[in-house]
Amino acid sequence: MKVSLFITCLSDIFTANVGKDTVEVLERFGCEVDFPDTQTCCGQPAYNSGYLKNTKETMKHMMKVFRHSEYVVGPSGSCVAMLRGYADVFKDDPEWAEESKQFAAKCYELSQFLVDVLKITDVGSTFTGRVTYHPSCHMTRILGVKEAPLQLLGNVKGIDLIGLPQAEDCCGFGGTFAVKQSTISGEMVQEKADHVVETEAEYLVGGDMACLMNIGGRLSREGRNVKVVHLAEILNHR
Amino acid sequence: MMDLDNRNHFLNNLARNLGRSRRTEGVVRPKWSLNPQWDVYKDYTQDELVDVLEEQCKVIHTTFKRTDFANLEAVLTETVQGHDGKIIIAANDPRNDEYGLDSIYESWREDAVDVRLWNKKIGKENQVFAEKADIGITFSEITLAESGTVTLFNDRNNGRTISLLPRVHVVIIPKSTIVPRMTQAMRKIHEANAQGNDVSSCVSFISGPSNSADIEMNLIVGVHGPVEATYIVVDDK
Amino acid sequence: MGIRIGNPSFDKRVHEGIENEFMIESVSSAQGRFRSRKAAASEELGNWEDWRALGEEIRTHTLENIDFYLQQLSDNVVKRGGHVFFAETAEEANAYVQNVVKKKNAKKIVKSKSMVTEEIGLNKAIEEAGAEVVETDLGEWILQLDGDVPSHIVTPALHLNRDQIKETFMEKRGYDKSNTPEELGLFARQELRKDFLSADIGITGCNFAVAESGAVTFVTNEGNARLATALPDTQITVMGLERIVPTWEELDVLVSLLTRAAVGQKLTSYITSITGTRLAGEIDGPEEFHLVIVDNGRSKILGTEFQSALHCIRCAACINVCPVYRHIGGHAYGSIYPGPIGAVLTPLLDGYENHKELPYASTLCAACTEACPVKIPLHEHLIRHREIIVENGMAPTAEKAAMNGFVKWSTHPAAYKMSAKFARTALKPWTKDETITNGPGPLKNWTEQRDFPAPGRQTFRSWFKEREKGGGSK
Numbered sequence: 001m002k003v004s005l006f007i008t009c010l011s012d013i014f015t016a017n018v019g020k021d022t023v024e025v026l027e028r029f030g031c032e033v034d035f036p037d038t039q040t041c042c043g044q045p046a047y048n049s050g051y052l053k054n055t056k057e058t059m060k061h062m063m064k065v066f067r068h069s070e071y072v073v074g075p076s077g078s079c080v081a082m083l084r085g086y087a088d089v090f091k092d093d094p095e096w097a098e099e100s101k102q103f104a105a106k107c108y109e110l111s112q113f114l115v116d117v118l119k120i121t122d123v124g125s126t127f128t129g130r131v132t133y134h135p136s137c138h139m140t141r142i143l144g145v146k147e148a149p150l151q152l153l154g155n156v157k158g159i160d161l162i163g164l165p166q167a168e169d170c171c172g173f174g175g176t177f178a179v180k181q182s183t184i185s186g187e188m189v190q191e192k193a194d195h196v197v198e199t200e201a202e203y204l205v206g207g208d209m210a211c212l213m214n215i216g217g218r219l220s221r222e223g224r225n226v227k228v229v230h231l232a233e234i235l236n237h238r
Numbered sequence: 239m240m241d242l243d244n245r246n247h248f249l250n251n252l253a254r255n256l257g258r259s260r261r262t263e264g265v266v267r268p269k270w271s272l273n274p275q276w277d278v279y280k281d282y283t284q285d286e287l288v289d290v291l292e293e294q295c296k297v298i299h300t301t302f303k304r305t306d307f308a309n310l311e312a313v314l315t316e317t318v319q320g321h322d323g324k325i326i327i328a329a330n331d332p333r334n335d336e337y338g339l340d341s342i343y344e345s346w347r348e349d350a351v352d353v354r355l356w357n358k359k360i361g362k363e364n365q366v367f368a369e370k371a372d373i374g375i376t377f378s379e380i381t382l383a384e385s386g387t388v389t390l391f392n393d394r395n396n397g398r399t400i401s402l403l404p405r406v407h408v409v410i411i412p413k414s415t416i417v418p419r420m421t422q423a424m425r426k427i428h429e430a431n432a433q434g435n436d437v438s439s440c441v442s443f444i445s446g447p448s449n450s451a452d453i454e455m456n457l458i459v460g461v462h463g464p465v466e467a468t469y470i471v472v473d474d475k
Numbered sequence: 476m477g478i479r480i481g482n483p484s485f486d487k488r489v490h491e492g493i494e495n496e497f498m499i500e501s502v503s504s505a506q507g508r509f510r511s512r513k514a515a516a517s518e519e520l521g522n523w524e525d526w527r528a529l530g531e532e533i534r535t536h537t538l539e540n541i542d543f544y545l546q547q548l549s550d551n552v553v554k555r556g557g558h559v560f561f562a563e564t565a566e567e568a569n570a571y572v573q574n575v576v577k578k579k580n581a582k583k584i585v586k587s588k589s590m591v592t593e594e595i596g597l598n599k600a601i602e603e604a605g606a607e608v609v610e611t612d613l614g615e616w617i618l619q620l621d622g623d624v625p626s627h628i629v630t631p632a633l634h635l636n637r638d639q640i641k642e643t644f645m646e647k648r649g650y651d652k653s654n655t656p657e658e659l660g661l662f663a664r665q666e667l668r669k670d671f672l673s674a675d676i677g678i679t680g681c682n683f684a685v686a687e688s689g690a691v692t693f694v695t696n697e698g699n700a701r702l703a704t705a706l707p708d709t710q711i712t713v714m715g716l717e718r719i720v721p722t723w724e725e726l727d728v729l730v731s732l733l734t735r736a737a738v739g740q741k742l743t744s745y746i747t748s749i750t751g752t753r754l755a756g757e758i759d760g761p762e763e764f765h766l767v768i769v770d771n772g773r774s775k776i777l778g779t780e781f782q783s784a785l786h787c788i789r790c791a792a793c794i795n796v797c798p799v800y801r802h803i804g805g806h807a808y809g810s811i812y813p814g815p816i817g818a819v820l821t822p823l824l825d826g827y828e829n830h831k832e833l834p835y836a837s838t839l840c841a842a843c844t845e846a847c848p849v850k851i852p853l854h855e856h857l858i859r860h861r862e863i864i865v866e867n868g869m870a871p872t873a874e875k876a877a878m879n880g881f882v883k884w885s886t887h888p889a890a891y892k893m894s895a896k897f898a899r900t901a902l903k904p905w906t907k908d909e910t911i912t913n914g915p916g917p918l919k920n921w922t923e924q925r926d927f928p929a930p931g932r933q934t935f936r937s938w939f940k941e942r943e944k945g946g947g948s949k
Contacts (some may be wrong), residue, residue, distance in 0.1 A: 005939075007935045007936070009885075009891075009895075011935060012935045012936055013895045013898050013930050013931065013936050014928055014930055014931055015931060016931045016933055016934055016935040016938050017931075018611040018935075019935035019937070019938070019939070020938060021938070024562070035939045037888070037940075038888040039883075039888075040884070040885040040891045041881075041885040041891075043882075043885060045878075045881060046881050046882055046885075047858070048839055048858060048861070049861060049865070049870075049874065049878060050858065050861025050863075050864055050865040050866075050870065051835075051861075051865055051878045051882070052862050052865075054878060054879065054882040055882065057882055057886050058881075058882055058885040058886055061885065061886045063511055075558065092630040098658065111875055113666075116856060136841035137838070137839075137842065138840075138841070139819075139840055139847050141840070141841040141842070141844070142841055168811060168842070169557055169771075169798050169842075170798045170838045170840035170842065172798070172838060173838065174837070174838025174839055174840065175838075175839070176922075177837070177838045177839075178921055178924075179833070179917050179920040179921055180798075180920075181489075181835060181836065182920040182921065182924050183490070183493065183924075184489060184493070184799055184802055184803060184836070184921070185924060186495060186924030186925070187803075187804055187840075188798050188799070189597045189800040189840070189925060191802075192800075194663070201668065213927075213928060214928075215924065216928070217921075217924075217926040217927060217928070218924070218926075220910060220925070220926040220927045221924075221925050230568030237633055239553065239558045239559075240549055240552075240553050240558065240559040241560075243550060244561050245546070245559070246562065247561075247563075248545075248561035248563060248768070248770065249542040249545060249546055249561075250775055251543075251544045251563070251715070251770075252541055252542045252774050252777060253690060254776040255774050255775065255778045256539070256542070256777050256778045260516035260542055261542055261543040262542075262543065262546060263542055263543075264920045265540045265543040265544070267536070267721045267725075268532075268536055269721060270529055270532055270533065271527045271528070271529075271532060272528050272529045272532075273529070274520070274525040274526050275526075275529075275727060275728055275731065276632075277522070280522070281569040282833075290823070294741070297741075298744070305627060309510065309877050318874030324545075356758075358757070358758060361758055362758060364758050364759075365706065365758065365759065369668075369672065379844045382742070383741075384739035384741055386741075387742055387746075390831050392757075392759065393754070393757060393761035394754065394755070394759075395760070397757070397758050397759045398701065398704075398760060398946040399705050399706070400771075401758050402698060402701050402702060402705060416761045419727075419731075420727045420730065420731065420742065420746075421724075421727050423727075424725075424726060424727040425724060426722050427723045428687070428723040428724050428854065430722065431687055431688045431722075432687075433894040436555070436688075437688045437690065437750055438750070438752055439555075439750050439751060439752070439754050439757060439760055440705075440744065440747065440748070440749050440759070440760060441690070441702075441747070441748040441750075442701070442746075442747050442752075442804050443745070443746035443747070444744065444745060445740075445741075445742050445743070445745075446698050446744055447744065448696065448698035448744050448745070449696050449744055450613045450614075450696055450697045451630065451696070451698070452612070452613040452617070452630055452631075452632055452658060453613070453617075453632070453637055453640060453656040453659055453660065453740070454501060454636060454637055454656065455501075455504070455508055455633075456507045456629065456656040458613075458656050458657055458659075458660035460660075460661075460664070461613060461660055461663070461664055461665065461696075461697040461698065461699075462611065462664060462668070462671075462697045462698040462699045462701075462702055463697070463698025463702075463744070463745070464698075465729075471886050
């Protein structure tokens with residue numbers, strides 16, 4: 001199966017290892033992974049800020065980049081939800097309506113792709129430690145991926161998976177919100193960090209780097225000894 | 239009364255904003271694509287619905303009792319005594335006779351309990367009396383098992399305040415009035431309305447005593463309406 | 476009072492909210508209780524999604540035919556002896572009520588909780604007409620005594636604690652008992668009972684009117700709406716034009732959604748449907764009934780992409796799940812409609828000018844959209860608001876420049892690659908131990924609250940390229 005990796009700009013620049021792990025997990029299950037080199041960002045920062053007209057250019061660019069891909073898989077629920085959202089943005093655009101629809105249908109978040117397309121719930125990885133999982137908002141509510149990450153994590157050998165209190169609450173990232181409304185965002189991430197600490201987990205795992213960067217940043221600021229890891233890293237841990 | 243120019247101006251504006259001409263007739267309520275409300279307690283027997291009602295009474299802080307015709311007097315008397323009922327107002331309901339309430343009330347009066355039926359001839363005096371009353375007694379027309387709700391169609395013989403001003407509300411529930419939920423009651427009202435029967439000026443769906451959670455989200459039972467409620471389910475003859 | 480409340484500065488209001496520790500604590504605990512009750516009430520049904528879909532379908536049909544249903548409703552109210560007035564503005568609605576107050580020579584008016592009358596500032600208008608108006612919902616009464624404004628659309632005094640309430644009762648009404656909710660509630664019962672018995676007019680809002688028969692329905696727990704409509708000889712019901720259902724059967728569905736979504740109850744203690752005036756021989760109920768149907772900006776929403784905002788049934792489920800609301804409280808929104816629905820509705824009803832921060836008071840986490848019992852896409856409406864703000868040139872210049880830059884960057888792969896490659900170097904001066912604790916420019920706001928990671932030593936794309944050449948390693 002041919003898969004094009006959608007790395008997301010954040011992981012490209014900040015956490016290359018998440019991309020490496022994603023590639024290796026996909027390859028382990030027989031996927032032939034390529035990386036269209038002209039890909040950039042899904043456009044969400046501008047789209048969510050209300051710059052729809054301009055963002056359409058970014059979106060068109062991304063659709064062209066992945067035009068010939070069979071599947072587009074990325075390690076982020078939020079960014080993949082944005083890619084899928086192109087279909088709605090262009091639904092009345094005679095030139096792009098059809099392509100955006102087809103594009104949306106082939107975009108998957110990593111855990112979603114493993115469980116729904118490859119039908120794999122046990123990737124055969126081993127990870128020893130006390131872990132708690134933050135289900136990011138866009139992954140669960142916009143993309144609708146709730147169970148897949150937990151199914152995959154539940155089958156990791158050696159893992160001690162602890163429930164996160166009020167897990168469904170937003171961490172306060174919200175894209176530009178974290179900067180524009182930084183005080184409110186700070187209150188929110190504080191609450192999330194407190195819940196993480198409450199679990200006494202050694203690792204906080206999630207499927208969206210942006211949220212992890214936010215929560216991790218607060219944990220680090222408070223000197224908390226909790227390591228933040230992306231789902232792909234645990235799934236690729238042997 | 240209504241100023242038609244006032245209405246036309248207002249409604250024409252709505253139509254204009256909707257980008258079409260005014261709709262004054264011909265709108266038909268569609269057949270809804272889903273009807274989950276009809277699945278609730280579907281196929282439950284009358285006795286199973288009584289059980290549902292009893293369970294729900296615990297949630298709504300309401301005393302549940304069940305009896306048959308023969309023992310209604312004993313149960314009702316015990317209820318009234320339990321609530322220390324000295325002054326009582328009751329609906330002037332055609333079923334008072336059928337259920338033997340007329341004679342029950344008569345026997346209470348002999349025990350110096352002041353029982354009065356709603357009497358349209360004395361006007362606002364009814365409200366004054368209801369305000370002093372310990373207990374108001376009504377019949378449920380339709381009883382909703384799911385929510386523990388009694389339905390009253392208030393009219394000139396069954397004032398709205400009987401179930402509202404007294405400290406305690408006691409409701410006689412003929413078992414045959416119990417339906418799964420509000421859905422069945424609303425259909426009945428809807429159908430009666432469609433047949434041209436005017437709906438009661440006040441339809442009251444009442445689920446237990448009044449309450450409030452306005453202070454720190456703490457439940458206070460009994461705010462403006464009754465502080466306590468008792469339901470008495472009577473098995474049909 | 477109207478729709479706008481509190482300090483004109485959004486930032487100041489947010490600050491006041493965050494600093495008010497008791498309020499935040501009580502909002503947070505209330506949210507917790509609301510959420511678990513709603514979850515239990517919706518799960519219990521087993522097919523909550525079907526219920527939501529039905530609710531959405533009913534609301535969509537009704538709003539699309541709102542002119543027809545309001546006509547049917549008003550015809551039926553008149554048939555049952557009522558008066559109907561259509562008010563396009565708050566002023567028109569208030570003037571109509573003032574006129575009734577004067578005609579009836581009313582001295583005392585009891586009122587049950589109603590958001591639309593808050594919105595149009597009716598109490599002030601009544602007082603100007605020379606009558607006393609008493610709020611009879613416990614929460615609203617507390618606020619009225621205290622000169623305060625609601626912070627939640629279902630439990631308006633959520634931000635006050637029992638000691639504050641006791642103080643208010645003592646100061647304003649000579650209360651001399653304890654601070655237990657039971658005793659406070661009993662005191663309110665006794666005080667307000669006197670008002671009910673002596674009132675000339677009862678004023679209510681309206682949860683849903685039933686078009687097919689002209690009924691207006693009140694959903695309450697306390698019973699104050701029942702008293703306000705049973706005892707006074709004149710009743711005035713004020714409703715937003717969208718608060719209507721076609722028939723009694725849809726009333727069932729929407730009331731069921733409302734009570735479960737709002738407070739997790741199967742039904743509230745009282746669901747009361749009043750049709751017209753009292754009938755011949757009836758003692759309770761009004762001999763004169765007025766229905767005031769209010770537009771006040773709602774019609775402008777019809778036919779726009781925001782039309783579904785009018786589907787709102789005022790359950791506050793979106794408010795109860797909103798993490799932003801939890802941390803700033805209701806007053807910070809500067810509107811009597813707080814939370815996500817408030818952030819959507821307020822700019823529509825009262826313009827962007829005074830409320831342009833509201834669409835940004837959200838992380839777009841979509842908890843609101845998921846909670847809404849009639850499936851209003853609240854977070855999407857917030858994005859639409861932001862688009863309008865941008866299109867009308869109301870967005871900050873710096874943001875505009877940044878976003879234009881972003882789009883150039885994300886459509887020019889060469890520029891993107893270049894910046895990705897040099898990001899680490901560029902941030903070097905602020906980086907220590909792979910962490911930035913005091914960042915430059917827009918990063919400053921970020922690092923005020925939390926650390927920022929240094930960009931990686933290698934971008935993913937360069938690793939992938941090397942690997943393809945056979946040189947990549949982990």
